[in-house]
Amino acid sequence: MSQEQSSAAAPDTALEREVAAMIVSALNLDNNPDEIKAEDALYGDEGLGLDSIDILEVALVISKRFGFQLKADSEDNFRIFGSLRSLTDYIAAHRTK
Amino acid sequence: MTTLPLLPDLPAHQIVAFRQGQAINRAVFLHDVLGLAQRLPADRPLLNLCQDRYLFALGLFAGIVRGNLSLLPNSTAPESLHALQAQHPDLLCLHDHADVPSGFELLRVEPRPPMPSPTLPPMPQIAADQPVALVFTSGSTGTPQPHIKRFGRLVNITRAGAARIWAETGGPCAVLGTVPFQHMYGLESSVLLPLLGGGILCAERPYFPADVAAALEALPTPRFLVTTPFHLRNLLEAQIPIPPLAALVSATAPLTRELALQAERQLDAPVLEIYGSTETGQMATRIPTRTEQWTLFPEISLIREGETTIASGAYTEQDIVLGDVLELLDAQHFHLLGRGADMINIAGKRSSLAFLNNVILRLPGVRDAAFCLPHDGEASRLAAFVVAPGVTAREIQQGLRAYVDAVFLPRPIIFVDSLPRNATGKIPAAALAGLIATHLDAGA
Structure with missing residues (x-):
């Protein structure tokens, strides 16, 4: 419990910026990655507005850079892609490289 | 009156579907x-929004038994569904999940409790000319045009497709689809092919490459994968082990020879391509690594009249003018020279530029606008040129989202002072290409 609290209190901002830049680059977005906030939504009609095709592209880049495959049946993707921070936390917990 | 059995003649214990790791035999499916047919009200059209392919199939086949017409709209965006409801006020929405549109009468589709002794109920006999589904094309004005699918023709075209595909796989397969099944390709290849063609339907629609691998692993061999160029490329680039396949099929967008070769190398299975349209259904197949020629299904004939090609035959209601440019080689073979410029197909979902332009032009503050597909080929993202002083790109995206599926939202939206329309109000192709070169290619 205390670990969860400390990780929530101290998000990995370096990784967060890396993930933001990765999304912008993978999808050729116009956004400035530094202006994407940690709590910004990624999927759906808020925030970046990514769709199901974008998520597959991002998942592919994640698998290459961080060495793990996303799975829809094991985790709630709406939660994972809920915000830049939740995606970053998920990558931090599952990365193998 | 000609009637046909609802399902092909197979033993009661024959496995016809897999769902959540459970094999479902023909008696249980029926x-x-x-x-479900007993729970359906008579004469009301159905909007089948089930996401589980088995439950979707239950809704479709129960509707066939009860005489209900299944409506399969191109878009499930809220405003599109409400427009459909305005035309069909007694629409009943079948669903299997909590995320359903508001304002519809709902019926939740669920499998029945297991039977005490699984015996085959009497097989319903269905009139060959019974309308069973309505599919939609966008129409040149952008207003969806309905097309009736009758039971006998669906059975016949499915059998023709099954004969072609099973010849390549060596027999009926367990069929896994990554594509949406509310459109003709996904419906024919991932629902009707297994159920009417003697194969095994898989309820799951896997999303990530690892999901595809896991779903295939759970199926008995031989296995057949129904996909699109976009999903196939995503699967191959993940570089993960994929369980053995007897064959795979791609449709909806041109499959490059390179991607087909890579798929055959990596998956060690032949790649088929299917050609068809919403109006005709599937019409022809080819194996792109062996030949560029398409081979028509039996009982379909093509006639060339000037620049257009007309399809007729046993599977279509009437003669159908194809949107694509075909070169006829002989009675059974053709080359596909060009795709209809208006049709947009992304990852198994379809729309048209006419429809999209119609929607964007009706948004508040938009004075003029034109969608375009900047890069030909597979899985490209649409862009839009818009004249709308004071309106933001976000406002336009939000406005479109109510009417169109998210995969068709334009990116980028380029604001311009005016569009190069000619005297007849059209934007010449060359002028649009010029806009694309100026605004999109330069920065790419």
Whole structure:
């Protein structure tokens, strides 16, 4: 419990910026990655507005850079892609490289 | 009156579907279909939004038994569904999940409790000319045009497709689809092919490459994968082990020879391509690594009249003018020279530029606008040129989202002072290409 609290209190901002830049680059977005906030939504009609095709592209880049495959049946993707921070936390917990 | 059995003549214990790791035999499937049919009100059209392919199939086949027409709209965006409801006020929405549109009368589709002794109920006989589904094309004005699919023709075209595909795989397969099944390709290849063609339907629609691998692993061999160029490329680039396949099929967008070769190398299975349209259904197949020629299904004939090609035959209601440019080689073979410029197909979902332009032009503050597909080929993202002083790109995206599926939202939206329309109000192709070169290619 205390670990969860400390990780929530101290998000990995370096990784967060890396993930933001990765999304912008993978999808050729116009956004400035530094202006994407940690709590910004990624999927759906808020925030970046990514769709199901974008998520597959991002998942592919994640698998290459961080060495793990996303799975829809094991985790709630709406939660994972809920915000830049939740995606970053998920990558931090599952990365193998 | 000609009638046909609802399902092909197979033993009661034959496995016809896999769902959540459970094998479902023909007797249980029919039991589930008849149970749902009893719950359906007579004469009301159905909007089948089930996401589980088995439950979707229950809704479709129960509707066939009860005489309900299944409506399969191109878009499930809220405003599109409400427009459909305005035309069909007694629409009943079948669903299997919590995320359903508001304002519809709902019926939740569920399998029945298991039967005490699984015996095959009497097989319903269906009139060959019974309308069973309505599919939609966008129409040149952008207003969706309905097309009736009758039971006999669906059975015949499915058998023709099954004969072609099973010849390549060596027999009926367990069929896994990554594509949406509310459109003709996904419906024919991932629902009707297994159920009417003697194969095994897989309820799951896997999303990530690892999901595809896991779903295939759970199926008995031989296995057949139904996909699109976009999903196939995503699967191959993940570089993960994929369980053995007997074959795979791609449709909806041109499959490059390079991607087909890579798929055959990596998956060690032949790649088929299917050609068809919403109006005609599937019409022809080819194996792109062996030949560029398409081979027509039996009982379909093509006639060339000037620049257009007309399809007729046993599977279509009437003669159908194809949107694509075909070169006819002989009675059974053709080359596909060009795709219809208006049709947009992304990852198994379809729309048209006419429809999209119609929607964007009606948004508040938009004075003029034109969608375009900047890069030909597979899985490209649409862009839009817009004249709308004071309106933001976000406002336009939000406005479109109510009417169109998210995969068709334009990116980028380029604001311009005016569009190069000619005297007849059209934007010449060359002028649009010029806009694309100026605004999109330069920065790419």
